Amino acid sequence: MSGKPKLYYFDGRGKMESIRWLLAAAGVEFEEEFLETQEQYEKLLQGGFLLFQQVPMVEIDGMKMVQTRAILSYIAAKYNLYGKDLKERALIDMYVGGTDDLMGFIMMFPFLSAEDKEKQRAVIVQKATSRYFPAYEKVLKDHGQDFLVGNRFSWADVHLLEAILMVEEKKSDVLSGFPQLQAFKTRISSIPTIKKFLEPGSQRKPVPDDKYVETVRRVLRMYYDIKAN
C-alpha cells in the first residue's frame, strides 16, 4: 500500500474532477484506477467497496470514502483549505455551493443530444454571467483581497478557478465583464501546485468526449436519455 489516496472513477472529469483539483492544489500525490468495463464495476460492488453502489470512491486514510461532497470536505479540512473557524467555513461552503451548482449545469452536457447541447450552452453562459460570476466578482471587489475567504488560499478559490475554466471552455470570452475574476484567474493559476496541475501531463482530465460518454454508459448500463434541467 502506497499511502497515497487512490481514486476510483472513469478516465474523465465527471464528479471526480473537483477532487483531483483539490488534492493537486494541496500538493497531494494520488493514484487512479480507471473504470473501463462493467466487470470492474461489478467487482467493486461485490467487494463492498462502494457504500451506496456509486463512484466517485476514494481510498484515503484507511477509509473507502464515497459521496463527492464528503470527500471534498475531508480533503479541505485535512489540508487546511477550509478556513480558520466556523464562520470562514460557512462562507467557503456557500461559495463552493454556488460553483458546484454552476458546474452541475456543465456536468450533464456531454450526455445531451446535439440540439439540447446548444440550448444548455446558452443556459450555462446565462447562469454564469447573471447569477454566479457577479456574486464572486462582488466578493473580490468588496474586500479587495487576493483570495475569496479570510485573506488566505482555500477550497473556495480552487473550486471557483475550476468553474471559471470550465465555463470558458463553453464560451472563451465569458469573463469579459468581470475584471476581478480575470485577475483572480491569473493569480490562482500561478500558485505553484495549481500551475503544475494546469500543465500538460498532469492528472487533470480533458473536456469529456464521446468516448467518455460511451464508457460511462457502458460501465453503468446508463442507456436512457439524459435531459437538461
Place this chain on the structure above:
Amino acid sequence: MSGKPKLHYFNGRGRMETIRWLLAAAGVEFEECFMETKDDFTKLQKNGFLLFQQVPMVEIDGMKMVQTRAICNYIAAKYNLYGKDLKERALIDMYVEAIMDLNELFMTHPIQPADKKEQHFATIVDKATNRYFPVYEKVLKDHGQDFLVGNQFSRADVQLLEILLIAEECKPDILAKFPLLQSFKARISNIPTIKKFLQPGSQRKPPLQEKDLPKVMKIFY
C-alpha cells in the same frame, strides 16, 4: 432583532425542511418569514439578501446564509451535531449526502409529468429499499449502538429520521424489512427536542399537497 435565526422560504418543506429539523433537534428556537407570491421573492432578490438569488436563506449570527448544505453544516457544527473529529465528520458527511440524494428524489416527485409519476415512484422505492436503507440497517447492526456515528447523537441521526418518515408517508410499510431502522426511528423520535418537533403545532411542515403546487411554482417561475 430577536437573536433567533430567521428562515426565509415558502410555507412548505422543500429544501428548508432539513434545516428546520436540525435547528429543532438542537433545541434552537427560530422565526420564519414566508414568501407567498413572486413579488415577495423578487423583493428579497432586489434587496441583495440572496447571494445567488435563491432560497433557502437563513439569517443567523449576523450572516445571511444561503446554500442548504452550507446552512446545515454551520448549524450542525455550532450545536455539536457534527461528530468529535475529522473522521467522524467524514462518516457523517457520507451518510447525510446519500440521504440528501434520496431526498432529492422525493422532493422532485410532485413535479414529475403525469405519465412519468408511477415509474418515478417505483424508482424511489427501489432506491430507498435496495440502495440506501440497507446501508443504514447494516451500520446499526454492525456497531450495535443507538446512534449512527461515534455513539453520540448527530445530524446523521436527525436526517435519517427525517427521510424514514418521508418514506413512510409515501409507502407506510416501506420499513418492513428493516427492524433496526424501525427501532432507530422509535428511539430518535423519543429524544425530547425531536419529540417536540413531531407534535402538532410545531414548525414542522406537512407534505406538499397537489393543489398547493401551482401556488409554489408561481413564486419561482
